[in-house]
Amino acid sequence: MSLLIKNGRITTAADQYVADILCEGETITAIGRDLAVSAGAEVIDATGKYVFPGFIDPHVHIYLPFMGTFSKDTYDSGSRAALVGGTTTLIEMCCPSRTQEPLATLDLWISQAEGISACDYTFHMGVARYDADVEQQLRKIVARGIASFKVFLAYKGAFGIDDNELYKTLRLAKELGVIVTAHCENAELVAEMQQKLIAEGKTGTEWHEKSRPVQVEAEGVHHLCTFAEMTGAHVYIVHTSNEQAIEAAVAARKQGVRVWIETVAPYLVLDASYAKYVMSPPLRPLPNQDVIWNALDSRVISTIATDHAPFDFKGQKEMGREDFTKIPNGIPSVEDRINLAYTYGVKRGRIDLHTLVDACSTQAAKLFGLFPKKGTIALGSDADLVIYDPEYRGKISQKAQQMNVDYSAFEGWPIEGRPDVVSVRGKVQVRGGKFVGQLGHGQLLVRKPTHF
């Protein structure tokens, strides 16, 4: 069974050219002009369209028990949404609480995806506690092909770890060559300021940002980077939302710290006026968007992820009607990320196409041990391909989306392009913008440590 994509404008992090791509089995086996059509091959004409490497979302939550409720997506809805949005690989946060065992938690998380997911997937292994037993489990987990950790400096008492645990996690990561992704907000300051605001009757979502101002995030980044400098561990700041946080990481990088920066789709296009949807770090005032786009364009920010975390506006977000601290955090966008970045980034002249690919695919592949299987279009790479139609015009609408949530933060927004065809290891899963594929086709990706 083979797939031949003709005449697309192949666009990678570095290159752009028009050619045919032949996929045999799960792999790209030829790239050339006028490739011959073999018997039985499916042929797709990509004339006038871009062909991108399958996009990778390195920061999603599909299964997520959080703040007393559960996120709404399953790997059924979530992987369909990812694919329709052009994302062929998900890296989900596997989040044990302080009292849960890492191995069992990982198994639980895998069980949510296995046999269901329509796209490929892997996990960042959350470290919410550190002791000798946890350490043994983490070693086994890395040996099983989970080559990245996740720590929370925030969410004290839930996922958050203390400085001693942070040090030891980083030290282990350095030893094992594993990168540590980190949610950087000072837990204590958030907790105290939340308490103070609520006590003052400031209970509405407009106060959420005051409880987690930019300084609190920058403090987390500075803190993490110092620990990284002392241990030599490689670190990755998730969902970076503002200039002060970026600057803290850049200053560390100048000192030789191996640190990378992720931002997420909502910060590119939403501002504080969308506060009611509540995510953390919070949406910032409008001028902040220029900072984020500029840092992407100059490649100071490595990746665009989503922090996809699907909670219904009614029923779930409403839990916090009287108290913003009770609102499950997150703004789902796994389905929208590429269209938003293309429409509001590339088409508006803020980033070029290569940066789009690099930030939404290649960098994640390289940082998280997936390259060159994922993250590029090259001989021998997995045939994860996105044929993107730049002529498509449409609007984002909750009603039409695959994501299992009752709202879209981008409701009614025009988009100027969309994934037309999407393949995962040679199998077409999306056609004409619709999911036409097979659930369960997705595989758990085994990753080797690369951060020595």
Add this chain to the structure above:
Amino acid sequence: MSLLIKNGRITTAADQYVADILCEGETITAIGRDLAVSAGAEVIDATGKYVFPGFIDPHVHIYLPFMGTFSKDTYDSGSRAALVGGTTTLIEMCCPSRTQEPLATLDLWISQAEGISACDYTFHMGVARYDADVEQQLRKIVARGIASFKVFLAYKGAFGIDDNELYKTLRLAKELGVIVTAHCENAELVAEMQQKLIAEGKTGTEWHEKSRPVQVEAEGVHHLCTFAEMTGAHVYIVHTSNEQAIEAAVAARKQGVRVWIETVAPYLVLDASYAKYVMSPPLRPLPNQDVIWNALDSRVISTIATDHAPFDFKGQKEMGREDFTKIPNGIPSVEDRINLAYTYGVKRGRIDLHTLVDACSTQAAKLFGLFPKKGTIALGSDADLVIYDPEYRGKISQKAQQMNVDYSAFEGWPIEGRPDVVSVRGKVQVRGGKFVGQLGHGQLLVRKPTHF
């Protein structure tokens, strides 16, 4: 009983002029040319000499149970050393451990000084634990005239507090108008790096600096300043040793944080080659001295203190012969501070005389609620005066010093000036460079909060 000082070159933080000073009782009652000599007045000719306001050392340890031993000075030796060195007011760190009660600890500390000290004194009240009971005690302590707190971010498990306690201490300080002085080094990083070095057989004092590098101190400053920004509390960074730490405070100040910076005498003149004496933060490489002098000259650093902490080299520092982490920290200099700053600062053209007075007296008086009783030469101020002889030439020698320690880090160093006469509230306590005064003359200073 009155004291008339004739023809001195009166030198304050702002002014310099030649005049007579009349002290009646404890107070300066006249400053003028050719003041009449009243009957019974002691007259001192200060021609050719400077008259400075009594110097204030805002960071000393006299009584200090630490690392399983006790500091060697008492208020007998310590206050005599201070006075011979030109210091008329000591602000001692009152350091309860986590398990001790603040009020009882303060009483214990006061009992060490009361009736003994030859110079005036007050305390920064250490906060090593925070709960409702401690809070009540702290309120009483402030009401008793102790208008500053001290916290340790370092010394985990001993004096160090956690983030929650830090937040609450700062919040209380803000409410009460009390400034919080802080030892800024990340406790966890120090502890882990000490352990790592010792495990690697790196046990000598040359490794001490590696266990507390500049980043660890800068991290502490950044951390504290973020907490100060969030609470509005005013903070004071003790014993700042390097550029990265200074820059962290300066950046915060630019954001509106009310933060002041102290350095201590050893950083002005000692470098890493004196590592064997062991203090924390550690002595840094030589080029760092230029940074510190420059920051003093531009008044970025507000004060020069000592962190006087007298432990014998033999017997006490030797406890760490096999393990630098066991060495009681501190380099005594309460007796040497002014002579060092004058000889190696003013005479070398690094700072001017006004900066000397400002950094060694006036700023401390203003920041800690002692001004204008202390910190200047003005009508109505306490007659704490230092007649400083710029013609004196001598050498520092452990043998000749008042401080009760068996070494001087500055042994044999030339000094180009010394306090000739020193008065405390009108009473001459030092004459001809010798202590001639009365133990027990010193008073506990009652201070009002000013940091609202």
Add this chain to the structure above:
Amino acid sequence: MSLLIKNGRITTAADQYVADILCEGETITAIGRDLAVSAGAEVIDATGKYVFPGFIDPHVHIYLPFMGTFSKDTYDSGSRAALVGGTTTLIEMCCPSRTQEPLATLDLWISQAEGISACDYTFHMGVARYDADVEQQLRKIVARGIASFKVFLAYKGAFGIDDNELYKTLRLAKELGVIVTAHCENAELVAEMQQKLIAEGKTGTEWHEKSRPVQVEAEGVHHLCTFAEMTGAHVYIVHTSNEQAIEAAVAARKQGVRVWIETVAPYLVLDASYAKYVMSPPLRPLPNQDVIWNALDSRVISTIATDHAPFDFKGQKEMGREDFTKIPNGIPSVEDRINLAYTYGVKRGRIDLHTLVDACSTQAAKLFGLFPKKGTIALGSDADLVIYDPEYRGKISQKAQQMNVDYSAFEGWPIEGRPDVVSVRGKVQVRGGKFVGQLGHGQLLVRKPTHF
């Protein structure tokens, strides 16, 4: 003839206390409690009032041929305005054009003041050309007691000098121990952007700020500071208006450059909405005021001057009705500086009284070789005193002012205090807020170089 000021709250850069001040001849001869009233002495009761050292305005224009017209004040109106506003010493910019001779220009400028000025005065000597002959004249001028230079990086072709002249001026200044004050805006960028805006029909005063954005000022500061670093000369940035410019100077200071920063009264209280009055650097957006106040409070900015430059709104500023580049620059405030800084600074909690005195008097005295004759209240200092009434309430009004201009940028603004009595070298020149003194009492101050 003597003057006795009783019971004032004497307030200097460092001190505050209640006492009497006795002035005999031109000098302060006693400061004390209950000083005896000698025969013939004028006695002024200052109970409840502040007594400040006479304020110094280190940056004014009185006589100024500029942009084809002349400033409106003379030393008659100008010195009266200064005194009513509490300023007892003016340092005027003596501004030769490129074709004028320095000595002759200085004589011309002196002739405007001599025998007329009611307050003391001196000059910064403008350097608008540099050649061997100019150098000889500058040496003579310094020998005559003019111990500071002024250069313009802006105003190309008029006052502006090129890089070679700048280098040589700084080199000479270093040799002679003279400080160089500098107007820092890149001349070429201003000229080109003005031309571009006018060509685009953007002729209104709202475009003035676009022709001299903050970057252009910061560039000038960075440029000057590099030249200062290379020559060792001491430099002083006049009328600094924004954060980027301040940061450029602060960064240089950290490298050891001897640089001081001046701001001027309009930047403290006016913003871009007052653009029609036109000054350079331009008024910036409102948030900039916080930056300036904060930098004053932390003493990063040394001085508050005015850049007083009195041109009528009608007749003169109207010259630029069709073209903002033709408007004579400057917003007069020599009469308002202290009242504005007191009312909108001290009373609003942005700076304290000591900073007011330091920034408006003491620092200028020290930097420009006037200290301790000027800039403080001390024995032997000139009896330049301002008895300031903090209970006074009034409003600023063009009609009531001494300044000879037809508008006030602060028309109708409330002030919460004013100079009640002002003396110049012992002679009362202002009483009850009115000028009651003698024109011609002012003297040309002879200054010695201090910047070696």
Add this chain to the structure above:
Amino acid sequence: MSLLIKNGRITTAADQYVADILCEGETITAIGRDLAVSAGAEVIDATGKYVFPGFIDPHVHIYLPFMGTFSKDTYDSGSRAALVGGTTTLIEMCCPSRTQEPLATLDLWISQAEGISACDYTFHMGVARYDADVEQQLRKIVARGIASFKVFLAYKGAFGIDDNELYKTLRLAKELGVIVTAHCENAELVAEMQQKLIAEGKTGTEWHEKSRPVQVEAEGVHHLCTFAEMTGAHVYIVHTSNEQAIEAAVAARKQGVRVWIETVAPYLVLDASYAKYVMSPPLRPLPNQDVIWNALDSRVISTIATDHAPFDFKGQKEMGREDFTKIPNGIPSVEDRINLAYTYGVKRGRIDLHTLVDACSTQAAKLFGLFPKKGTIALGSDADLVIYDPEYRGKISQKAQQMNVDYSAFEGWPIEGRPDVVSVRGKVQVRGGKFVGQLGHGQLLVRKPTHF
């Protein structure tokens, strides 16, 4: 005529994979596994070797009248050296003096290369004067396919332009979509400090660095970036040598300035101890190398060029035996760049292979309008290929080099790899590390403006 490269490890800025490359005519026409060997094709086995895109050196001097002498290379020796070193495209600085006409100068420069060069070439058009006539010529030059300018802020009176010319050059560049490369050192400071040093008898090459310290370079960068910000022009800082200069550009980039940074091979591996070879900006102290490598690794520096400028040590550099300012500047390295970056960068773990390709080829291609013809290995790209042998071991030696100079700054240095085969548009010009090709095969590349 076709060329088939088998089994090489194809390595581009983004990708790495093993495949065959088929070149037909001048172009890459197929990339695949097991490509069929067509009749008449030359087949090269690249097993175990890297295949890189032809490297581009965006900053060389071949023909250069400078400081009264001429550089020694011609396009014969220079292009052979480039090719043996793996460089298939040279971008030479075309440097008119202030009095020469641009068009005639370009024609002169082209005439040096045309029919002689063995590799492809183009020029940055030097702008040493700006008037209406020059502007017309520049427009024609851009229309002829020269899509970049070069300006010198240094070399006053020779190549250097003044601020007005700089503004106008940038404004024209913005209009035409042309990037401006710039030598950033303040001309006046260099000239004055040279004069001062020579006058003090400091004539040896060890004083060269003192005449052009890092501040002077940083000043140039800051200056240029401000002009770029005001005009919107895109700029490229050539031969950036130190952290302060980098930081000035990075700060500008954060403000949205479109600025890119080049470093050159000597800064990667030489330090101040090699001062006798004299280049500008000068070689800096050793720790600076870490800064440069770190900035490359984090992609803050975009490109590695050479500033190849070949003057003999005897005869030419000796002109300055008595006066370092008379020494023709430049350290030739066009032949060594890739081997140095590979051996001392990649093999030492300082940068990875993708960064090597990106910095030495792809970025230059993209910035200077050569992409995707040059700078990558992709279908349709020019068949400029470097088969690099990582097993080769050798030493750099002047005797063996193609460059026509009498010394090598890297004499005797080991290299751990070298270009084995190099093709230019499908024609093999180097084989077994030797030039085996054809002079005159090189073409003048026509470039389109891309910097709008």
